[in-house]
Amino acid sequence: MATSTTAIEVAAPTGPDDVAQGVARPGRRPRLLFLRNSKALVGIVILVFFGILAVVGPWIAPYDPDQVSTALLQPPSGAHWLGTDHTGRDILSQIIVGTRGVLVVGLVAGLGATALGVIVGVTAGFVGGLGDEGLSALSNVFLVIPQLPLIIIIAAQLPSAGGITVALVIGVTGWAWGARVLRAQTLSLRKRDFVEAARATGERTWRIVLAEVLPNLTAIIAAGFVGTVTFAVLSQVTLAFIGITPVSEWNWGTILFWAQNNLALQRGAWWWFVPAGLCIALLGMALTLINFGIDELVNPRLRSTGMHARTLRRRGIRPRVGFTPVVRPTGPGVRDVGRPALHHAPHTEEER
């Protein structure tokens, strides 16, 4: 989606319109801006929760997830909070222990794909010419080829498709989207004055890339990373559900694999497949919320949109398309209703 690129480009210089934060201090950017965004905060809290679970999981799990017992297919009870499966294994323990597998794969795949994407995208955008043509064609090819079938045929033919192997396969196939966005942004950065200035002062190319270009791509790289992690988690869980990855390795998909293959649906054993799916959804939602936060951080136009309807009404702002509510920095009582959105830095300077 070229959308986000252009939007980010336009909005890169953050003006004084910190409406969403309710802060009218001109000039200085408030610290920890990212955490003030309620969406991002919720996302991070959920992510941290799962992160802790991934680290301490095996120690706090009430049972060994592989331990069979005589309590077959029991609904949730005091002894087994989320019930048991067809061989009497505790499902809560399976979920807790499986968290690590999910997060590790997501992280490794995300890091791999992001690294490849940055290398290909920034190189393509910076080198230009024939190299750019070749690299863009390569990433376009990978964009168009459907990823999940590709991952399936690669993973299914590997002798042992453990967690890390799957993560690497996802990383190798999933970098193209990031590369394309980064290339577009690098192209626009390459022509900016500060890069030209660096070149004029005789900086080496790699230094220009590392010190001038990359820092300006941070938000896009972060957003791409979070997006890839989401995709990796979903792909890995799907692979486990189909039964491609070893079923002895616990992750949330493995639980669903067992549930599906033992007719949990037909037996009405909702406690078997609902919690694992909810965990996946919760993790995915946390990552998406973080991505929204990043988007709104770099694009103030989306940010003021994120204001709650109630807040807007309290301030007497009537939301209308084509107008971005802007609070003037002079005096707390003054508010501007329905002023056209002008986000370009020179304009905001004049207005102040």
Next chain:
Amino acid sequence: MRFVLRRAAFYLFTAWAAITINFFVPRLLPGDPVTALMGRMQGRIDSNAEESLRVLFGLDQDMSLWDQYVHYWQMLLHGDLGLSFTHFPTPVADIVTQALPWTVGLVGIATVIAFLLGTAVGTGIGWRRGTWADSLLPITTFFSAVPYFWLGLIAIAVFAVNLGWFPSNGSYDRGMVPSLSWEFVGSVIYYGTLPALTIVVSSISGWILGMRNMMVTVSSEDYVTVAHAKGLPARAVVVGYAARNAILPQVSSFALALGFVVGGTLVMEMVFSYQGIGYTLYQAVSTHDYPLMQACFLVITLSVLVANLVADLAYAALDPRTRQEG
């Protein structure tokens, strides 16, 4: 015209790349699948088939990699994708051609519904931003974060097992003979409703979000302000000025979404035992039927490429700027 040619050339190139990937994947991976397979099938595969398997997997050591590649292309151009292991000795091509129409129908209808509905809802939310409509966003976020197959499981548990409104698996009534009668078509629609609905629900959020963000961006453009200033009714501004321009990136992002939706649909077919490509792929994976797996991947990829080409042509028809550039 040049635009169309350039896109066509790109898709040809991509098709070549996909076929080449398909050629190299089994060759680069360690192990000897044929021997392992012969052992597992215990003599149910005769030596002729073994020979063709070896060609398919590139295990005939007397040929150079280049010769193998040429040979592979020859087989491919003759429509010979090898023989299936599980449905021996049915050619893989036959199995795939039987399964393809089901998937194309399911994905096609579900995607069109999701696109139209999602774009309409996104327009509404983008227009009424900052009101109650924004609270719809977290809900759609939730649905986009849920894996397709899990939503399918829930749908089966609720609507098929508990309420009994829809059948829980299959693509038509097993007691019927496939024909073009109303009865049979009705049965196909009845069996396809639940899978299609689930795909729509899980893929719609992407369209809503994309359209909503684009509406927010576009509606700050000068021409929208001018339209307001001219005193046009709000409705005319939304439809004729804002949405009309905001929809363009939606069409171009169709390509990216499609691969994702197809992937999700494949898994959905596995959940619903819907007799399309996805279910075939699932069976191939669980029985280690490598030729069938490869063929499924090829067919899926080529179909997605064709759909992309169509989306590109639609984009060119909608946006004159792309035509001028070329």
